[in-house]
Amino acid sequence: MTSMTSWTVANSRKLARRERRRRLGPLGMLSHLALAVWTVLVVVPILWTFLASVKSEDEIFGDAWSLPAALRWDNFQRAWDDFHIGQYMLNSVLVVSFSTFGTMLLGSMAAYVLARYPFRGNRAFYLLFVSGLAFPVYLALTPLFFVVQNMGNVPLIGPFIGLNTHAGIVLVYIAYSMPFTVFFLSAFFRTLPTAVAEAAMVDGASHTRVFFQIMLPMARPGLVSITIFNVLGQWNQYQLPLVLLQDREMWVLPQGIADISAAAGYDQDWSAMFAALTLAILPMLIVYTVFQRQIQSGLTTGALK
């Protein structure tokens, strides 16, 4: 059905484009106006931040809409050197890469088993995972802190997964992403056709092979979609790192930005703060713009299941 729809869409788009050129009624104008207004609402605050990032301190405290007399690129230098924005970004990328990968691997494994292998206790496990959707993370914060701390005392691997470690927070992210991932993917696996997998089993493929070589590729649209959810969600995390990462060298971007904003007040360096903010925003927008097709089609496929 998906392929049918996209064929129709592609085809009718061509027709529509021709049609559109011919007439644009007053209602069409109003529609454009409404869309333009929201575009302005979205874009202007971001552009304004970019503009402020090359202003001087005095200009920032002056009229908000004045243009900078000279472009102060050194603001970025200070954002990088004094405010460590690069370090925070690197940490975020590192943490989110590993945690998303781990989430997808473990989440799809659990979801697959729970979706396709009835066994006694299956429903209990499923409910255990899904019930996590309703838990507010704030309830768990304090004990979680101690759990992670105690993890640090586990022999051998402890020092790598305790407080203040990236591996530690990666594990926490994975665990807290389980409910939605399992909920979503098990629904997805249930909808997949079974014939191919059965045929492979008859041919003697192992359960593990069927999963990795047949089911995962078939589930690709669902995986893409939930990956995007998880990347965004984990990139966004502020609360968990706030509690679990104390050393500045370990901080992730949201933590770093919030701290920079607090620090800018004391250091009287708002221009570097704007530069840091720009550095936090720009790469995300670029990455998004480059991959927006995948991101949007991912959401498109996944969200309706």
Place this chain on the structure above:
Amino acid sequence: MTFNRYRRGLFIAAFLAAPVALYLVYVISPYIQAFYISMTDWRGVTASPAFIGFDNFVRLFNDGNFWKAVQHNGALLLLLPLITIVIALFFAFLLNVGGAKGNEGIAGSKFYRVVFFFPQVLAVAVVAVLFQQVFRPDGSGMLNAPLMSLGLQPIGFLSDSDVAFWSVLGVMVWQAVGFYVVLFSAGLASIPRDMFEAAQIDGAGRVSLFFRITLPLLWDTVQVAWVYLGILALDVFAIVWVMTDQHGGPDWSTTVMAAEIYRNAFGYFRFGYASALGVVMFFFTVGFAFLSLRLSRRERIEY
């Protein structure tokens, strides 16, 4: 056959072991312990906190700030989904079927969809810091500068206790709309074109197209959106904590449950009490989830 069954069992166990272990250790065990801690007077360090039963729960009934927070979460729970969904549906409709012909997207719909989604890819803390600047109370604020040049009084977006809550809501809507435009667009794309065409032949205008076809067929997606946004409204923390004055002020006008929990735990060192607040928040969230499951159990429209 026995061997196969054995293999199957091993496979299930192997695949479930790691996810379940992680989940039990990091998610389930802290939640269970939180319930216990909520009945102690633990202030964060003492090795053996005293068990005090339901004292914390009795205490929180008189905690004005917490109930203010609950009210704010409640208001967000109503307003955030409502406003976001209305705006997002409107735009999704314009972008997908609001074009000149009536069943097609408007020109440039792809551009709009890309731009509208921008805020969603920014971390909430980043958005919070950004709007802290946008909302500056004087001529250096992006919004107040034009107001003042028109000779109007500047608005204390974050400093006026009557306004601050609406600023928080505004920022949340600002960030959420793009995602739901894309979500609804996806929903619309899966509605067969001929349904719109058929309706148009019957002489339906754009408005009646929307109410007669778009909305009913999107109803499932709208419900999903409602649940997501509801959870967002109950869980809100970073926007309030980072953006507002005095972390939920001025004068507690923007505080939310999560902020009160964090403040009591990590500001006042009242871990027992904070956990009790968390338990209350837990029941609100579960209540919401239960309610939305109940309400969404209506007939699906098949097509």
Place this chain on the structure above:
Amino acid sequence: MPHTPHLSRRELLRGAALVPVAGALAACATPQAPPAASGSAAPAATSAANPFGVAGDKPLEVWIFDGGFGQDYAKNIHQPLYKSKYPGAEIKHNATKEITKVLQPRFAGGNPPDVIDNSGANFMDFGALSQDGQLQDLTALLDAPSWDDPNVKVRDTIDQSVIDIGTYDGKFSVLGYVNYIFGIWYSQKAFRENGWEPPKTWDEFLKLCETIKKSGKMAPFTYAGKHPQYLYEPLVTLAAKIGGNEVMVNIDNLEDGAWTSEPMKTAATAWAEIGAKYLMQGTAGLDHVQTQTAQNKYQVAMLPSGSWLENEQKTTTPDDFEYGMFTLPDLTGSDKLPYGTIHTSPGENFIVPSKSANPQGGMEYLRAMLSKKAAGDFSELVRTVTVVKGAGEGRQLSPGVSSATAAVTTAGENVVYYMWERWYAQLKDECKAATGELMNGGLTPEKYLERMQKKADEIKNDSSIKKFTRS
């Protein structure tokens, strides 16, 4: 998909058995009092030169609040001094603007650092730390010989008020290093050029505000609206001036009706009038730096602050700005405390966590800080006054510090202070919220004080919050 029959019970158990093993070790959160690292290593022998028995090779972790005074003083003055005596000790220096956020989890985890400057807008609640037994008893420090002279005890080198204020539960646990002096700050240059005079009575103050307002040159008054503690300070101080020291003592002791007392009413009404008539536009949404910068740009004439102000503003202050400070004017002719009464408070509060790895080193670090050289260098570097007696003698003082020092001399015995904001963080937060509303006109003085009284009563009746008293 062929549904093979369910797993046998035995097989299920086998599978399930794998699960909990991995996590059982760590899944338990209940605090298992971590081994006190301090106890594990036997302290070195004590001597007159090494009164706490510091192990010279033990690392020392120091956290500085990186605020108005920056962090260079610790890196360039205090730490080299410690290191000169213990060359083998590695000092791990850290700084943050958000002490609570960064360090609270360390306390909760039982591995706090050795020295903390617990200051700034978000310092950790001293009351809670004390209640939890987290603070090292610093009495040994007071009784130790001073760094400079083995015949003089540390106790005798610092102001007595520091000891009074830093005592929790009968134990001296918090060392205020800087003497904060509170008042209304202005530019001596701007006042001179415009012919304005620091007011001595409240009527003069109102008249001055009116004159400045009418002059159109700048706004009369502002305060850090985002942090209303900048305004409740002069409000409560004014009340103490009107009604005497007991006004503050009663508030600190959570006495019934302490907030709604007559002097508080008068003071709140007086400040509410300033809030209604003379505030700089946008005050409510500005923080301390923004308002102070506005003052540096001659956009506003006066603001309430403390003696750290001059250093905090050093990069934006024009060279000829000449900071000055005046104390609160007489409200009535019959104020209990005379003109010149001043609010001082030891600030930059250093603590040594009792459960840290090296509390002996922490105390030794404080002893080094209290040496004449360290305190003197500090005063000069960050333009302020320390609690070490005579440390500022013969040093070059900036205009603001001179002005504040002069005010202290004038005040003589008429010095007041309050503790409630340190003892009861909830009361502080409520006062911040309510004071902001009072100044915005959102609360009448009566409603304002009722709210504060209600909160104070709530705390008083909450058995889970530890109470402190003073006299």
